[in-house]
Amino acid sequence: MILTLLPSSWKKTSMVLGEIALALAAGVWAYSIYPFHLQLLESTRVPFGGFYIDGLSATVSLTAILVGMLVLPASNRLKESSWQFDFALLLGVAGTIALSSSTNAFLIVAGWGLVAVSSYSMVSLAGDRGSLTGSIKYAFMSALSFQFLVVSIFLIISSTSDFKILTLGMILFLVALGFKGGIPPFHMWLPDVYGYSDPVPVSMLSSTMKLGALALAIRLLDLSALALPIAYGKILVILLVILSIGAMLVGNLGGLTQSEVQRMMAYSSIAHVGYMVMALAVFTASLIYGVPQAEYYALVGLLIYFASYALSKAGVFAFIKGAMHSSRLTLQSMEGLGSASPLLSGSLLVILLNLIGVPPLLGFWGKLFIFASAANQSITLFFIWGFPWFTLVAIANSALSVFYYIRVMRSIYLPGKATGNFKYLSPAILSSLGLIILGVLLPLLLSV
Amino acid sequence: MSYLYLNSIWLLPFFGAVASLPLGINHKKGASLLSSVFLAIPALLSIYMVYAAFSYGFKPFITGFGWFSFGSTQVSVGILVDGLSSLMALLVAWLSFSIAVYSYEYMEDDPGTHRYWFFFDFFVGSMLLLVLANNLLLLLIGWEGTTLSSYALIGHWYADEEQRWVGDKNRYALGVPNWSTPSNSGVRAIVFTSFADIGFIIGIGMLYQVAGTMSIYTISQEMPLILTSLNREGLLLPFLFLFSMGAFAKSAQFPFHEWLVTAMTGPTSVSALIHAATMVNAGVYFMLRFMPMIISGAQSINIMSSVAPFFLYIAVIGAFTAFMMASQAFVSNELKLILAFSTASQLGYMFLAVGLAAYVTPSVAFFSAFSHMISQALFKAALFLAAGALIHEYSSRYIKDMGGAWHGMKWTTIAFLFAALSLSGIPPFSGFWDKDLILDLAFQSGIWPVYLLGVAGAFMTSFYIFRAFMLAFSGPSKKEIKEPGHPMLVPYLALGIITLLFGVIWPYPVNASNWMYSVLTEDSFVKLAMPPLPSFNVYSLSLSLGLGLAGLGFAVYAYLGKRELLDAQLSRGGIIAGLHSFLYDRWYINSIYYRLIVGGFVDISRVLETTETKGFDYFYNGFIPSALSTVSVKLRKAQCGSISKYLTALFAGLFMMMLIYALLLILR
Known part of the structure; x- marks a missing residue:
């Protein structure tokens, strides 16, 4: 499972070896969850020395592996030293797998560290000025948040009977999560890093590096919500709600008037994390109120959302890499790509639609489950005068996001003279087909 | 034996419409022939249908096939054959066929014949469906079908050339234009009739709600129950008003009469068919179909006094319309407008007759309405068709531009004269008999205002039609004119002769009138008392006859030779001129x-x-x-790029969260 570290010094070989390693990891995962089919969620846990194999970890790990496989070839597009990039990427995947599967404190810290270091090294390895400045900012803030993480884990573990300490620990953890995931007001690095670095590492960053943190969040919230008395639990929920709404608003409003595509996508990442935190909030609330229905839906929705979000973001940033020539890619410079590269532009179209949440794509199902879970009548916190206001806010934000996605779609299909170089990038972009297929098959699978 | 094929009477014209449309674009004459053939067959079949009804003793029978079911109702597509429907279908089918023959020549130079024939046949199919329908839904479909085709045919010349207008250009009444273009008229027709159809549909809904069925036959059987439950809810009168609202509009009664006036922008054959002889009679048919049921139902449960106000309303509106429209025809300058006003006026008489059913013997009242309907269809169609020939020859719609037609169009003159005499109510023409029957009934009922209006209307009727006759036919000839060809001439000449024949055989016991009378009331499902037809009251007879002759004489005197005299006097000023404008601008x-x-x-x-x-x-x-x-x-x-600011923001966030935590702790 963690056997993914086989780098080598030659460019192409490292890529090939990396792919093989990831494929092996995927195979091992598939083998290990086989006996349980797809019925797993967190409920059935098979303890393995602090290492859980359940629906959560399977989803996150497989997603991370898959996206890693998609992005790996893109390392050839970097200016120099691609094998280190592959190394860092694989490390990051390993860290994500560790984060999503463990509740052992040391493993958590180690995993988080792996993810953090690999993240900013990937960015810096790209070599250009924007990436270098981005990686420095990222590294600084990452260091700080790492400390927050360590402290919070310590607090959580050592709080056996003291609720206040547990809550404090959770809050600090939320700060760390906020940093990693890009939740306001901890998100300040994100538009700069995602927006100005080389898109290749960003595509890996934005898609998978968050997933580990969020998976960890689920486990911690699961534990603490059950351990805390209701009053404290509600505080947590309220905080999560505030964070979620903040993320949605900042993300969507910030992206509204952007003309640089990469920065726009950065803001969109923030918004999407907002929806994911919404699922976290609902999950916690449902545990506190004792509503298994909502808990199930929130969790399933979140997992689907992980997969769809990761695939989409990988594809989007890969596309941006292919479409940009000099430095900044603006809406105007994208005009004409529709006719120049019809297949890939069509894939981007599908990916953007998936981010908006259009059925029958995968993203729709994720949003549906998450929004619907928040509208559960038993969770009274989310209801004012009978209206599930939280769901309504999320829907409104989702509608708001349509605007800037459509602008991108529109500018691709306007007549123009842009062309793109999509070598090695097509796997990521073509992952859109995976989104369609998964989206259509999902209802069938779920009903089984 | 199954009479299912009789359904083709209303189906065939629809096929004809659809079939002639593609043909009509390139082969005009072929399309005309095809459409006419598809009208000839129903005409022949309708004769057979009357025979079939006769063999059933004119008891109603239904033949049709199931269509769909909603709720627990099975809606069927089929026809109800009894005395009323078979005779009406006969009338409609033959009139349509003869006017189709007329149109063959009349429309031959027109660029839009394919549209014309499509809607012509569509109209005939809808009208036949309306008349023959065995349930309310089908009747409604036919009803609306006639509305649609009427709109299309009125606005046939949609390019709105000035010669196709109705009214005087540049004349305003209270700031509103006096004239109307074809496209405008089409819209007016559809708006007036559809507006009233709202009431009709509500009425159907109410009826269905109470009766639980759409079938007319079943409704007639259950009428006493229906009336009882409606009366219990206090909805009886509203129901009656709403249900018949559509009929009032369709037959151009006040206050829905305006559309018929401007509908004269359509081709004259259309005016003859739709606005004189068939569609406007749909309202009367409606009354004749449903009012007997209501009367007999009300009588059987003794609520005639609750129902009587409604019938009074019908009678008053009918009489008022008759009077009002006749007064407008009095001063009109356009030939077709005179005839249009006349149509609405005669329909008013029919409605008057229906309304009187609550005050005199019902069966006689209904019979008089039916008989007058047939007479009016015959002579009005003749008048319109002849008018079409006149307008075509003189290339003008104003009677001022006509004159001396007697010299060139002898047969037309005869046809017009016969029809005019019938309209005026001069024996032995058919119009005499039934108009006098109606006035007689009015006299009997004791409702004086209604009688007086009817009588005044009779005087004006003969005056205006002979005014038109004198102005158009007498005097020196203004142009070289000649008789139109056979396809145009034969239909209206035949109609003129028929109205004479019809009048001749009317009064004899073993004959048309008694037979129709029995047919109508035997009809069924309505057990109305059937006394023999009364002999005419001498006083009212002589009064109306005298007035008719007086009107005729006055007109002849005023217009023979001294053509412009009366009209010039009228426009000279003073009260008379004001009155003239009032009437000219349609009140x-x-x-x-x-x-x-x-x-x-x-x-x-x-x-x-x-x-x-x-x-x-x-x-x-x-x-x-x-x-x-x-x-x-x-x-x-906020994104300023400085790491220190970002870190500050992070801590700010942390403190904010701590703050919220603390606050919430205190509050809980």
Whole structure:
């Protein structure tokens, strides 16, 4: 499972070896969850020395592996030293797998560290000025948040009977999560890093590096919500709600008037994390109120959302890499790509639609489950005068996001003279087909 | 033996419509022939249908096939054959066929014949469906079908050339134009009739709700129960008013009469068919179909006194319309307009007769309405078709431009004369018998205002039609004119002769009138008392006959030779001139409608438009985008690039969360 570290010094070989390693990891995962089919969620846990194999970890790990496989070839597009990039990427995947599967404190810290270091090294390895400045900012803030993480884990573990300490620990953890995931007001690095670095590492960053943190969040919230008395639990929920709404608003409003595509996508990442935190909030609330229905839906929705979000973001940033020539890619410079590269532009179209949440794509199902879970009548916190206001806010934000996605779609299909170089990038972009297929098959699978 | 094939009577014209449309674009004459053939077959079949009805003793029978079911009702497509429907179908089918023959020549130079024939056949199919329908839904479909084709045919010359207008250009009444173009008239027709159809549909809904069925036969059987439950809810009178509202509009009774006037923008053959002989009779058919049921039902449960106000309303409206429209025909300058007013006026007499059913012997009243309907269909069609020939020859719709037609168009003169005499109620023509029967009934009922209006109308009727006759036919000839060809001439000449024949055989015991009378009342499902036809009251007879002759004589005197005399006197000023304008501008009713209703709606729509554009539109497309963009721009300014500021923000977030935590702890 963690056997993914086989780098080598030659460019192409490292890529090939990396792919093989990831494929092996995927195979091992598939083998290990086989006996349980797809019925797993967190409920059935098979303890393995602090290492859980359940629906959560399977989803996150497989997603991370898959996206890693998609992005790996893109390392050839970097200016120099691609094998280190592959190394860092694989490390990051390993860290994500560790984060999503463990509740052992040391493993958590180690995993988080792996993810953090690999993240900013990937960015810096790209070599250009924007990436270098981005990686420095990222590294600084990452260091700080790492400390927050360590402290919070310590607090959580050592709080056996003291609720206040547990809550404090959770809050600090939320700060760390906020940093990693890009939740306001901890998100300040994100538009700069995602927006100005080389898109290749960003595509890996934005898609998978968050997933580990969020998976960890689920486990911690699961534990603490059950351990805390209701009053404290509600505080947590309220905080999560505030964070979620903040993320949605900042993300969507910030992206509204952007003309640089990469920065726009950065803001969109923030918004999407907002929806994911919404699922976290609902999950916690449902545990506190004792509503298994909502808990199930929130969790399933979140997992689907992980997969769809990761695939989409990988594809989007890969596309941006292919479409940009000099430095900044603006809406105007994208005009004409529709006719120049019809297949890939069509894939981007599908990916953007998936981010908006259009059925029958995968993203729709994720949003549906998450929004619907928040509208559960038993969770009274989310209801004012009978209206599930939280769901309504999320829907409104989702509608708001349509605007800037459509602008991108529109500018691709306007007549123009842009062309793109999509070598090695097509796997990521073509992952859109995976989104369609998964989206259509999902209802069938779920009903089984 | 199954009479299912009799359904083809109403189906075939629809096929003809569809078949002739593609043909009509290139082969005009072929399309005309094809359409006419598809009308000839129903005409022949209708004769057979009357025979079939006869063999059933004119008891109603239904033949059809199931269509769909909703709820627990099975809606079927089929026909109800009894005395009333078979005779009406006979009338409609033959008139349609003869007018189709007329149209063959009349429309031959027209560029839009394919449209014409399509809607012509569509109309005939709808009308036959309406008359023969065995359930309310089918009747409604036929009803609306006639509305649609009427709209299309009135607006046939949609390019609105001035010669196709009705009314005087540049004449305004109370600020509203006196003239109307074909496209405008088409819209008016559809608006007036559809507006009233709202009431009709509500009525059907109420009936269905109470009766639980759409079948006319079943409704007639259950009428006492229906009336009882409606009366219990206090909804009886509203129901009656709403249900018959459509009929009032279709037959151009006040206040829905305006559309018929401007409907004269259509081709004359259309005017003859739709607006004289068939469609406007649909309202009368409706009355004849349903009012007997209501009367007999009300009689059986003794609530005649609750129902009587409604019938009084019908009688008053009918009489008033008869009077009002005749007064407008009095001064009109266009030949077709005179005839249009005349149609509405005669329909008023029919409605008067129906309304009197609550005050005299019902069966006699209904019979008189039916008989007058047939007479009016015959002579009015003849008049219109002849008018079409005249207008075509003189290339003008104004009677002032005509004159001396006697010299060149002898047969037309004879046909017009016969029809005019029938309209005026001069024996031995058919119009005499039934108009006098109606006036006689009015006299008997004791409702004086209604009688007086009817009598005054009779005087005006003979005056205006002979005014038209004298102005058009007598005097020196203004142009070289000749008789139209056979396809045009034969139909109206035949109709003129038939109206004479019909009148001749009317009074004899073993004959048309008694036979129709028995047919009608035997009809069924309505057990009305059937005394023998009364002999005429001498006083009223002589009064109406005298007035008719007086009107005739007056007109002849006024217009023989001294053509312009009367009209010149009228326009000289003073009260007479004011009265003249009042009548000429259609009692200003059109103007009132326009200023009040149309103007009112225009004002409302203007207000709504402002609300929409300045309100909603601006809000969604102006206000919200600009507000959000401003927020967005301000938000982005926070990204300043300095790490220290970012770290500060992080700590700020941390403290904020701590603060919230503390606050919530205190509050809980």
